[in-house]
Amino acid sequence: MARPLRFRYAPGRWTDDTVRTEVFEPLDANLGATSRRPWFKPPEGYDARRFDVDNGDTALFCWNDGGYWLGNTETPETLWRTDKYGFDEVPEGVADWAERELRAELHEQSPWLAEYPHLSWFFLPVFLSKDGRWTTREFFAEHEAGFPDADRDEVLAFYESVLAEGVLDDDRETMASKLGTSEHLDLTRMAATMGEFNTAKLLVDAGYGVEPEIEVTTGHSIDFKARSEAGEQPLVEVTRPLPPNRRAAGTPGAAVRDTAKTKTDANGQLAAHAGGVVLFVDCSSFPDDDWAAVANGRPDVGHRPAVVYRMRPDGEVSGYTKGSVPLELDSVLD
Structure with missing residues (x-):
């Protein structure tokens, strides 16, 4: 699987x-390409070129004492052994340009994203990635980012x-x-990723700061640390069950229990932490009837x-808790 840009x-x-x-x-020579001046003014002190590849790929190159390459296409051999950097690791002017x-390219190809500038910016490294640029956009455009019975623009406005x-x-x-950069549309994995964004929103709305990807002594990474003004920092792990209509068999309650089990069994991320991590089970993929069955039955999750x-x-947001949750969620959880 290719990496994000x-x-x-x-x-x-x-x-x-x-x-x-x-x-x-x-x-x-390899793919067919056109070298053009960039669409926007290059960063101060740099020259720049834009390369439009015949197969629809794009690459950018700017240089002064050194050169910065960014593209979702084949990398020229001269650049193969060069170091890679994220958008926040290069000069600000280079990243902004x-x-x-x-x-601009994203909104020209997918104009429905133009009304959502922060979402466009946030997911830009995957929306324009080599292999995942169409599947990641399709996930939002045609699968409503995992929400059932929802309007696309309502979902986009939400995120x-x-x-x-x-x-x-x-x-x-x-x-x-985490959304992925694969040519294959993996709805299960992508929806699970959005479960982390949903949980982050719930925590932030409840007044907590969130820090993702917390490494722990077991060798695992826990999804979040939730920081309170009082200095408390409980750890949070997120899982998202498939709705019953996308499972081979079982009830809504079984879907919740079985998915949580992957985190809590002997080989799961939470096995060595006893009650030291709060497990968030995001059922946002469940249609109304399936969620009603879970909310009324309140099954344990192991x-x-x-x-x-x-x-x-x-x-x-609606839901319930099990055990002594070290988070104040009454203001956001119905």
Whole structure:
């Protein structure tokens, strides 16, 4: 599976001639490409080129004393052994310029995203990735990001509001990359990823700060640390069950229990933590009838403390808890 978009940095002296012979001509010879001036003004102190590849790929290159390459296409051999950097690891002007170029391309190809600038920016590394640029967009456009019986624009507006709060901005590369960059549309994995965003929203709305991907001594990573103003920092792990209509057999309650079991059995992430981690079971993929069965039956999930909830794109959240949950959720959980 290809990674999300990252820059390659090539030190040394670059000129128009070396860019043409070492970057553009190999790309053109292998795939067919056109070298153009960029759509937007290059970063201060840099020259830049945009390469439009015949198969629809795109690459950007800017240079002064060193060169920065960013593309969802074949990398020229000259750049193979160069170091890779995230958007927050390169000069700010370089990152801003590249993001303007790519957002413009994204909105030209998928104009339905133009009304949602923060969502476009946040998921840009996967929306324009080599292999996942169409599947990740399809997940939002045609599968409503995992919400059943929902309107696409309502869902997009919901996640725009979630991301625009900025609490996950510093962890954009980590969180966006979880959506995946595969040519295969994996609805289960993608919906599970959005369960983490849903849980983050629930925690933030309850007044907690969130820090993702917490490494623990067992060698696992726990999804979040929830920080309170009082200094408490409980750990939170998220799981998202498939709705019963996408399972071979079973009831809504069984779907919840079986999915939670993957986290709590002898080989699961929570096995060595006893009650030290709060398990959030996100049932946002459940249609109304299936969620009603879970909410009324309140099945155990094999771990305490636990929060079982369902979120809708209008922001409504309902659910229940099991055990002594070290989080104050009364203000957000109906």
